[in-house]
Amino acid sequence: MMAEEKHYMTEEGKEKLEAELESLKTEKRKEVVERIKIARSFGDLSENSEYDSAKEEQAFVEGRIQQLEAMIRNAEIIEEDVESSSVQVGKTVKIKELPDEDEEEYTIVGRAEADPLEGKISNDSPMARSLMGKEKGDRVMVATPGGDLEVEILEVF
Known part of the structure; x- marks a missing residue:
């Protein structure tokens, strides 16, 4: 058996995953089972799109539950x-793109927590990998x- 990979995350990120898992197990699972039961009552399953849709959603929910359980089981909490x-x-x-001087701010997080729209980038991303270990004032x-992008690190906090 292959060793499962570590999922780096903050304590807050792990708590969010645990909350999502709990919601899927207690609420979403029941909703989908109910949808399947209702769809079955419509009779002929061979041409029943409601049934097919509910079964697809059930497969998605069960897959997500397994994914979340593995991520939580292999969570490596980031100690700042x-x-x-x-x-x-x-x-x-906080970085400045060169030469156009655009400033950006990113929080480096594990893949499980990455949300670029929230300014949280994965430690696996090209930007994070290039910045890791560097300090304020460094150009990277x-x-x-x-294409290649040159940035200057303005602040690390």
């Missing part, structure tokens, strides 16, 4: 190193799908 001034998982970094080249 407040002493360190370098970019690492759990830290927020980031390989992105759109």
Whole structure:
């Protein structure tokens, strides 16, 4: 059996996953079973789109439950190193893109918590991988799908 990979996350991120898991197990599962029961009552299952739809949703819910259980089981809680001034998982970094001077702020998190719209990027992302271990004032080249991007680290907190 292959060793399962670690899922890096904050304590808050783990709590969110646990809440989602609990909701899926206690509420969503029951809703889907009820939908299947109602769809079955319509008779012929061979041409019953409600039944097919409910079964697909059931498969999705069960798959997500398994995924969440594995992520929680293999959670590696990120302990923030407040002493360190370098970019690492759990830290927020403010950068300036060069030469256009656009400023961005990202919090480096584990893949399970990544939410780019919230400014949380995965430690596996090209940006985070390029910034890891660097410090305020460093200039870094980031390989992105759109080409190389030079950034300067303005702050790490």
